[in-house]
Amino acid sequence: MLFAEAACGQVLSNPFIRKLEHAGPLSEDERQALSALTQDARTLAARHDIVPDQDAERIYLLMSGVACRYKTLVDGTRRIVSFVLPGDLCRIPPTNRHGLEWRIGILTRCSVVEVSRAALHDLINRHPSLNRALWWLALAELNRSREWLVNDSRPGMQRLAHLLCEVLACLQAVGLADENSCELALSQVDLADALGISHVHINRILQALRKQDLIVWQRHRLVIPDVPRIHDFADFDPTYLDLDGLSTCPDPVPAGD
Amino acid sequence: MLFAEAACGQVLSNPFIRKLEHAGPLSEDERQALSALTQDARTLAARHDIVPDQDAERIYLLMSGVACRYKTLVDGTRRIVSFVLPGDLCRIPPTNRHGLEWRIGILTRCSVVEVSRAALHDLINRHPSLNRALWWLALAELNRSREWLVNDSRPGMQRLAHLLCEVLACLQAVGLADENSCELALSQVDLADALGISHVHINRILQALRKQDLIVWQRHRLVIPDVPRIHDFADFDPTYLDLDGLSTCPDPVPAGD
DNA sequence: CGACTGATTGATTGTGTTCAACCCATGTGG
């Protein structure tokens, strides 16, 4: 009984399981399998890239912390195209003749699990309905990416506000944030590169948001005093995250696009 | 014999088949099945949205023309997040209580095939290896979307140049463009909304690109006099389109992200 | 011929960039 409770606690605090549950209900079996998959995590220090092997693909599962996917432009600018948050899968393709596709940067101290493709494959073979969950994960990622594109067209203040809303929502989805606040150890430079705005300007936008009591951000803790108000301000509609698994395909045929 | 040749011709000019062949080789069987799927196309007039039904999902397959996926911001701006080009799948989720997720706009006269989820499902059941091809399609789309995000950080001229490079490459991939030119009936306003730049400024950028002999664009025909030069100028590396199917998963377990 | 859409141009304004400091906390080695 005690053991079962302990296991249950582990399962509940497992961000990958928490995340996949948004795709649809999981059976106890599936939860156990996912839990087993994510046993031995290891820690990665901040401000380093994950460098892929020459010809081996890697798949990481983020358990805690924040990483990012980015490219460096010819002028040296770093453009972050997505945050990798707890519960996210992160595939790192092998270096090919053209160089790297994307770089994965660790923004804050992370705990990750390295899973092999074989293990994933095996998982799906044993629990076919997880296939649908993985499709959901990929399509949700596509949606997030497109929403970032839309966000790029908003003026600075709503742009930053929208980003913070999304991060809060994603952390809430895996149980790492409460109703209106979360731990967030990102630097202003990270935010700048994620929004395609200079870090100087980000600083000024943050001040403006603070002045309007839309956010409080101190000592790596972000607090949103009035969530509906900032949602309204930023035109943030969490629907696109599809946390209810609504717009997902009812079967494993996705029509990805 | 004559019949076989005719069928073969049809298959070769079928953009969906052309596109999926980039994910990996298709068997003759698979090609026939895909060809059968895309039999009766119908035509949609430009400058109309595809409006989804109240509670029925639709999946369209674009055979010719250009459509786009967009959202309208609170200030009335239209932001295009992706072009739908021949060979692309385009899922239109049913309207939910929150309103529409994305709108699909027809930019130029299109020929589309409406496929049901059941038909797709059936297709995969009969030809399981097509599952991998569909994963490839979705992941390629994700890559494209992220590349647009990166592109948003480039200065205007390379931004537009990069977009044109991508469109040309995608049309070439389905046999609708030759080495350095293609039919392209997009308006300057469409380009503007796809890049998040005002149409007035797009006009000036186009003039600048023309002045530098990077592009020629007349009567709906885009010509790129020196492809390597514009690639270099725009920092365009077609790798991300993954037209060799290189970075794709070798099996249907994708790790979408 | 209007009416319409798309392209082009000029003038003005403004949001955001760039450059250049400076501050402050933290950590490190002599």
Add this chain to the structure above:
DNA sequence: CCACATGGGTTGAACACAATCAATCAGTCG
């Protein structure tokens, strides 16, 4: 313990790219 380096964060001033407003022009279609 201080000297110094380092990674944020903050501020000011000058500049630049692009948005906006407004008007004109060129085709095209009913």
